[in-house]
Amino acid sequence: xxxxxxxxxxxxxxxxxxxxxxxxxxxxxxxxxxxxxxxxxxxxxxxxxxxxxxxxxxxxxxxxxxxxxxxxxxxxxxxxxxxxxxxxxxxxxxxxxxxxxxxxxxxxxxxxxxxxxxxxxxxxxxxxxxxxxxxxxxxxxxxxxxxxxxxxxxxxxxxxxxxxxxxxxxxxxxxxxxxxxxxxxxxxxxxxxxxxxxxxxxxxxxxxxxxxxxxxxxxxxxxxxxxxxxxxxxxxxxxxxxxxxxxxxxxxxxxxxxxxxxxxxxxxxxxxxxxxxxxxxxxxxxxxxxxxxxxxxxxxxxxxxxxxxxxxxxxxxxxxxxxxxxxxxxxxxxxxxxxxxxxxxxxxxxxxxxxxxxxxxxxxxxxxxxxxxxxxxxxxxxxxxxxxxxxxxxxxxxxxxxxxxxxxxxxxxxxxxxxxxxxxxxxxxxxxxxxxxxxxxxxxxxxxxxxxxxxxxxxxxxxxxxxxxxxxxxxxxxxxxxxxxxxxxxxxxxxxxxxxxxxxxxxxxxxxxxxxxxxxxxxxxxxxxxxxxxxxxxxxxxxxxxxxxxxxxxxxxxxxxxxxxxxxxxxxxxxxxxxxxxxxxxxxxxxxxxxxxxxxxxxxxxxxxxxxxxxxxxxxxxxxxxxxxxxxxxxxxxxxxxxxxxxxxxxxxxxxxxxxxxxxxxxxxxxxxxxxxxxxxxxxxxxxxxxxxxxxxxxxxxxxxxxxxxxxxxxxxxxxxxxxxxxx
Ligand SMILES: Nc1ncnc2c1ncn2[C@@H]1O[C@H](COP(=O)(O)OP(=O)(O)OP(=O)(O)O)[C@@H](O)[C@H]1O
Numbered sequence: 052x053x054x055x056x057x058x059x060x061x062x063x064x065x066x067x068x069x070x071x072x073x074x075x076x077x078x079x080x081x082x083x084x085x086x087x088x089x090x091x092x093x094x095x096x097x098x099x100x101x102x103x104x105x106x107x108x109x110x111x112x113x114x115x116x117x118x119x120x121x122x123x124x125x126x127x128x129x130x131x132x133x134x135x136x137x138x139x140x141x142x143x144x145x146x147x148x149x150x151x152x153x154x155x156x157x158x159x160x161x162x163x164x165x166x167x168x169x170x171x172x173x174x175x176x177x178x179x180x181x182x183x184x185x186x187x188x189x190x191x192x193x194x195x196x197x198x199x200x201x202x203x204x205x206x207x208x209x210x211x212x213x214x215x216x217x218x219x220x221x222x223x224x225x226x227x228x229x230x231x232x233x234x235x236x237x238x239x240x241x242x243x244x245x246x247x248x249x250x251x252x253x254x255x256x257x258x259x260x261x262x263x264x265x266x267x268x269x270x271x272x273x274x275x276x277x278x279x280x281x282x283x284x285x286x287x288x289x290x291x292x293x294x295x296x297x298x299x300x301x302x303x304x305x306x307x308x309x310x311x312x313x314x315x316x317x318x319x320x321x322x323x324x325x326x327x328x329x330x331x332x333x334x335x336x337x338x339x340x341x342x343x344x345x346x347x348x349x350x351x352x353x354x355x356x357x358x359x360x361x362x363x364x365x366x367x368x369x370x371x372x373x374x375x376x377x378x379x380x381x382x383x384x385x386x387x388x389x390x391x392x393x394x395x396x397x398x399x400x401x402x403x404x405x406x407x408x409x410x411x412x413x414x415x416x417x418x419x420x421x422x423x424x425x426x427x428x429x430x431x432x433x434x435x436x437x438x439x440x441x442x443x444x445x446x447x448x449x450x451x452x453x454x455x456x457x458x459x460x461x462x463x464x465x466x467x468x469x470x471x472x473x474x475x476x477x478x479x480x481x482x483x484x485x486x487x488x489x490x491x492x493x494x495x496x497x498x499x500x501x502x503x504x505x506x507x508x509x510x511x512x513x514x515x516x517x518x519x520x521x522x523x524x525x526x527x528x529x530x531x532x533x534x535x536x537x538x539x540x541x542x543x544x545x546x547x548x549x550x551x552x553x554x555x556x557x558x559x560x561x562x563x564x565x566x567x568x569x570x571x572x573x574x575x576x577x578x579x580x581x582x583x584x585x586x587x588x589x590x591x592x593x594x595x596x597x598x599x600x601x602x603x604x605x606x607x608x609x610x611x612x613x614x615x616x617x618x619x620x621x622x623x624x625x626x627x628x629x630x631x632x633x634x635x636x637x638x639x640x641x642x643x644x645x646x647x648x649x650x651x652x653x654x655x656x657x658x659x660x661x662x663x664x665x666x667x668x669x670x671x672x673x674x675x676x677x678x679x680x681x682x683x684x685x686x687x688x689x690x691x692x693x694x695x696x697x698x699x700x701x702x703x704x705x706x707x708x709x710x711x712x713x714x715x716x717x718x719x720x721x722x723x724x725x726x727x728x729x730x731x732x733x734x735x736x737x738x739x740x741x742x743x744x745x746x747x748x749x750x751x752x753x754x755x756x757x758x759x760x761x762x763x764x765x766x767x768x769x770x771x772x773x774x775x776x777x778x779x
Contacts, residue, residue: 121321123156124195124205124291130724131176131191133169133348138186145348146172149410150191152343152353154325156291159318159338161356162327163378164345165386170327171212171296173345176721177325178209178294183717190722208285210295214277215528217456218266219463222259222280226250229284231452232537250286254279254313268466275306279313286317288535293317295326304332311335333376346385349406367408450542457550468554471517475562478509483569490571491664493671496678499658502570504627507650510559510586511593515618518597519610526601526711534716544708555594559586573658581657581689588696589650593618595703596646602710621645626652631683646699652684653692 133147147169154160154177162170175181181189195205216225226247234243251257256279264280265271272280278298285293295314299307311331315338318324328335339356352360360381361371371380385402388394462468486502489495529543563583566572572582600614623629624638625647634642642648659675666673672681679685 121156121289122206122291123321124323125153125155125197126177126205126292126323126325127151127153127194127197128177129192129194131173131189131193131721132724133172133176133181133187133189136186136188142188146187147176147345148347148349150343150345150348150350152350154292154323154341156321156323157318158340159315159324159326160341160343161331161336161339162325162343162345163329163331163381164351165382166329167347168345168385169348170329170345172348173343174294174296174325174327176719178207178292179718179721180209180294181719183719187719188722189719190724192724193721205292206288206290207292207294208282208288208290210278210281210285210293210298211531212296212300213527214274214281215524215531216264216277216280217460217525217528218264218269218271219460220456221261221263222256222272222276223247223251223261224459225264225280226256226283226287228452228456229537230287232449232532233287233535246287250283253316254283254286255309256280256283263463273306274302275309278302278306278310282310282313282317290322292323292325295324297327297329299328299331299335307332308335311338314338330382331378333378336376336378342381344381344385346402346406350409351385351402351405352381352409364405367405446539446542449538450546453538453543453546454550457547461551461554467517467521471513471558472561474513475558476565478513479562479565479569482506482509483566486570488569488571491662493664493666496664496672499572500627500655500678500682502572503654503658504625504651506562506566506586507589507625507647507654508622510562510590510650511618511621511647512615513558514555514590514593515597515600515614516611518594519600519614520607522598522601523605523607523610529711530716540708540711544704544711548704551594552591555591556587559583559590562586573662578657582654585650585653585657585689585693585696588693588700589646592646592696592700592703595700595707598707599703599710602707602714618647621647624648626655626682626684643695644699644702646696649692649695649699652682652687653689653696655679655682655684656687656689656692 129151131147131150132145134142134145136142150169150173152160162173164170172181176189176191177193181187192199220228227243230238230243230247234246238246251260256276259272259276263269263271264277271277282293282295282298293314298310298314302310311326314324314326318340331339337357341354342352342356342360343350344352344360352363354360354363357377361377364381364384365371369384371377385405386398387402388398482502482505486498489498489502532538533540533543560583563579563586567579567582572578596617597610597614600617601610604610604613620641621644624634624641624645626642626645629642631642631648656679659678662675662678664672664674664678672678676685
């Protein structure tokens with residue numbers, strides 16, 4: 052039995068006591084989705100779909116590292132160039148220009164630079180996470196422990212700027228679930244719990260462990276705690292390298308410091324930590340071991356942090372005044388000052404000079420340690436990001452875990468559920484008042500049709516807007532988790548479908564339960580039951596359509612615009628405004644796929660069949676069957692409309708599946724650098740040195756020490772002294 056947070060999933064989802072019918076339906080749906088999702092992970096690259104992980108000692112029968120152990124990884128990047136072209140293929144600008152550097156285990160490297168300087172781009176390139184675009188061209192070399200690698204060749208964690216979580220789960224539940232999904236059967240329940248506790252402790256999350264993560268609607272943990280939770284989730288698989296994109300953004304100084312301290316400690320534990328950061332305060336800067344300074348995509352400095360960059364720039368006459376935060380000094384030094392045309396010119400000249408100066412010595416990266424080749428320790432592409440989905444039984448295991456999460460998220464989301472309940476009650480009361488206790492007069496026929504049409508529209512719109520409002524955000528989380536190989540798409544979609552049934556059914560039932568007696572619709576219990584069944588299925592079909600819309604477009608705003616527009620088309624062809632028999636041939640297919648039309652048709656058949664109306668003239672409608680004839684619904688049955696709605700629901704679910712599968716994140720390929728740069732690279736790499744040399748002492752600055760007020764003026768480029776680091 053799957054355990055999480057001390058509760059049995061079977062109990063939580065409440066499937067056990069709901070009867071065989073639900074279970075059979077669940078199994079049938081599972082098999083269907085299983086058919087679509089195939090046996091393995093839905094997202095992993097093909098070359099990862101077979102074989103076992105490679106890890107040191109595997110050949111000796113050793114165990115794969117699971118938790119806690121960190122394999123040291125040195126990453127070196129050389130001549131990374133990223134350019135952007137326009138639609139015609141003409142290159143328009145460089146995002147990164149010949150950037151080289153190195154990150155070592157046990158050290159915290161900060162990529163610093165002004166906004167738009169290329170920090171995130173570089174971080175993404177190093178993590179192999181630069182989103183693919185036909186307009187981007189990326190070249191360069193990336194080595195891991197001295198070996199050229201392709202993507203995903205080492206265990207890495209990527210903590211992104213936005214922290215995305217399921218808001219209704221507590222910190223502990225979030226971490227436990229991530230551990231269960233990622234560690235699969237590698238640890239026993241007790242070991243896993245212990246590991247989660249140790250992570251909570253290590254990242255200072257013990258105090259908020261049982262607090263909901265929260266979101267914009269309901270306050271949960273603080274921004275800093277969220278960031279540390281992101282880190283904790285990423286640390287589960289014991290990554291060698293941790294990438295963090297602007298981890299302090301949006302945090303107050305205290306929280307920012309705590310997050311950076313966590314990163315520093317992780318570096319001290321043996322991880323290679325690389326983060327991008329805009330302008331840290333002095334105490335944060337003091338935590339960095341190495342820094343890379345970027346301006347407009349070009350390298351201005353790469354090497355040890357703290358005093359070294361200050362002494363490096365002082366040799367060009369840029370002296371950091373006493374008691375000034377070095378990070379601020381460096382930020383000012385490499386930023387363009389837009390206050391006037393003169394300052395723009397002079398600051399740009401200064402930056403160009405510094406870029407030029409560093410480029411002249413770029414073959415001499417001034418790191419303290421050389422890369423040591425770990426022979427016989429060849430990383431392969433089958434690394435940490437293997438999915439548990441390839442293991443036997445993993446599909447069902449993922450399904451139950453995700454079902455539990457989806458249920459917790461749906462059932463605990465009090466604010467959303469309250470709003471939905473209020474809206475259902477309010478609209479039922481309004482419609483019930485407008486169509487209060489309809490009689491059997493001739494005019495009541497039109498009223499009945501009008502009411503059934505607005506009931507169908509209201510139900511569909513409520514379900515659609517709820518789904519498009521939340522799904523794009525959830526999709527971002529799921530995309531990230533799937534990119535890590537945590538689970539396949541099939542179990543996710545099926546668990547979501549099943550978990551949302553009880554909550555999703557509650558609102559149309561509430562709506563029907565109030566409206567039906569108020570409007571005095573066909574007063575038999577079985578008709579009332581069928582009315583509720585029709586609107587409930589319609590609500591699920593509209594939700595499924597909302598999922599497709601959410602999977603189709605990138606943002607909630609776009610989904611909010613597209614979803615209702617699409618629904619309007621289905622409303623027009625919903626059977627009330629345009630008679631099915633009068634629909635132009637080219638539009639005949641629309642009523643067939645309109646969930647509004649099938650719901651309306653089902654509701655009309657349910658309401659009118661067997662009803663007698665008061666009549667005075669021979670041309671009056673006397674029976675409900677005659678009314679149905681006028682709508683061209685005379686021949687059909689409720690079962691037919693339910694089957695049609697079921698088909699529509701299935702269609703939207705399958706389309707969602709295919710879209711999610713197709714729109715999975717794709718990353719830009721790193722091409723080898725052009726031959727001239729490659730030659731340069733080979734020159735740097737060979738012969739490998741025995742011992743690193745400290746970089747050669749720079750010539751004394753040609754410029755006299757300048758006054759602090761003049762410090763950020765640019766010295767003439769030709770006066771820069773190139774300096775050579777030998778021995779790499
Ligand atoms: N896919 C892309 N298409 C077009 N432009 C891009 C793309 N990716 C990045 N850029 C541009 O490249 C530049 C560098 O972006 P990047 O996000 O790396 O900067 P940054 O230093 O991280 O900035 P910030 O500190 O503001 O986050 C920006 O001008 C950005 O607009």
